[in-house]
Amino acid sequence: MEIPQKMRAMLMEKQGQPLELKRVDVPQPGPEQVLVKVHTCGVCRTDLHIMDSDLTEPKLPLILGHEIVGSVVKKGQNVEKFELGDRIGVPWLGYTDGTCKYCQRGQENLCNHPKFTGYTIDGGYAEYTVADQRYCFPVSDTFGDVEAAPLLCAGLIGYRTYRLAGEYKDRLGIYGFGAAAHIIAQVAIHQGHKIYAFTRPGDTKSQEFARSLGATWAGGSDTPPPDELDAAMIFAPVGSLMVEALKATAKGATVVSGGIHMSDIPSFPYRLLWEERQFRSVANLTRQDGEQFMQLAPQVPVKTQTQPFPLEQANEALDQLRDGEIEGAAVLVISEE
Ligand SMILES: [Zn+2]
Ligand SMILES: [Zn+2]
Numbered sequence: 001m002e003i004p005q006k007m008r009a010m011l012m013e014k015q016g017q018p019l020e021l022k023r024v025d026v027p028q029p030g031p032e033q034v035l036v037k038v039h040t041c042g043v044c045r046t047d048l049h050i051m052d053s054d055l056t057e058p059k060l061p062l063i064l065g066h067e068i069v070g071s072v073v074k075k076g077q078n079v080e081k082f083e084l085g086d087r088i089g090v091p092w093l094g095y096t097d098g099t100c101k102y103c104q105r106g107q108e109n110l111c112n113h114p115k116f117t118g119y120t121i122d123g124g125y126a127e128y129t130v131a132d133q134r135y136c137f138p139v140s141d142t143f144g145d146v147e148a149a150p151l152l153c154a155g156l157i158g159y160r161t162y163r164l165a166g167e168y169k170d171r172l173g174i175y176g177f178g179a180a181a182h183i184i185a186q187v188a189i190h191q192g193h194k195i196y197a198f199t200r201p202g203d204t205k206s207q208e209f210a211r212s213l214g215a216t217w218a219g220g221s222d223t224p225p226p227d228e229l230d231a232a233m234i235f236a237p238v239g240s241l242m243v244e245a246l247k248a249t250a251k252g253a254t255v256v257s258g259g260i261h262m263s264d265i266p267s268f269p270y271r272l273l274w275e276e277r278q279f280r281s282v283a284n285l286t287r288q289d290g291e292q293f294m295q296l297a298p299q300v301p302v303k304t305q306t307q308p309f310p311l312e313q314a315n316e317a318l319d320q321l322r323d324g325e326i327e328g329a330a331v332l333v334i335s336e337e
Helices: 045-051 145-152 154-164 179-190 204-212 240-247 287-299 311-322
Strands: 006-012 020-025 033-043 068-075 087-090 093-095 128-132 171-175 194-199 217-220 229-234 249-257 278-281 306-310 329-333
Touching: 006 311, 033 087, 033 145, 033 311, 045 311, 068 128, 068 145, 087 128, 087 145, 093 128, 145 154, 145 179, 145 287, 145 306, 145 329, 154 179, 154 229, 154 249, 154 287, 171 179, 171 240, 179 194, 179 204, 179 287, 194 204, 194 240, 204 217, 229 240, 240 249, 306 311, 311 329
Parallel strands: 171 194, 171 229, 194 217, 229 249, 249 278, 306 329
Antiparallel strands: 006 020, 033 068, 033 128, 033 329, 068 087
């Protein structure tokens, strides 16, 4: 395949301003890297947090995007995991040092020297990207290019959040019913759990969407659920929801924040935490999470709801995500095959 010298990319020159369409050099893969022709790239809330300077240390200029589906078009000399033409997914976790105490004890998501796709290394809002083969996953043929993109972050982070929600989650609350929630709700229901979906008050469209996926109950986050929750996952970046969820839980429940950034959590009386309730966060993902989830998703099978946008309309996609206008997940379509 002919690989061009230049490519189109939506570039973030600085934080706090819209992305700009630019022609830039196609990157060259290093020894452990593959050059990926990007088919699709999901648009994630974290991209907004990077643009808005909630995350403070991006590479600049930066190509955002960490839910990449594409095909391998060139390989570095050490690449043996993939062949030319393989369709792969590139997630948020792009590199770890393998030597720090967290890597050594199997918590590479907490690595001291990580690199993140579309944040500290260039991502997928472009026609090509390079990625370290060791952090990429095969993508099941069950999924088309557009459907698969949201699995790579919304799905993976959703899955890690779900895992960390603990052993007991028969009645599982989900606060914020967007990209991550709509994927992991299907997994949870497939595994026999009941879903209680909480949306912005009055957002009957999202409540209807949650019910259509099999949620037992859906309502506004200001409404108490009909049953006590055994666990709750928070996917909206709203700290007060952590406390709202805690109020709705049964003894021994875990409340997990699945977000990378959240507004302050208000103080709350100790009695809400009493009886061994747990309050925790989730950071990044491990490769093991990725491998498990990418095998599980086609078994469910997860159906992702997507809203496609051309690469040039990345700013529009981000604006609509910010305004809560995206049902499911926004996906940039770059070279669908
Ligand atoms: Zn490490
Ligand atoms: Zn993400």
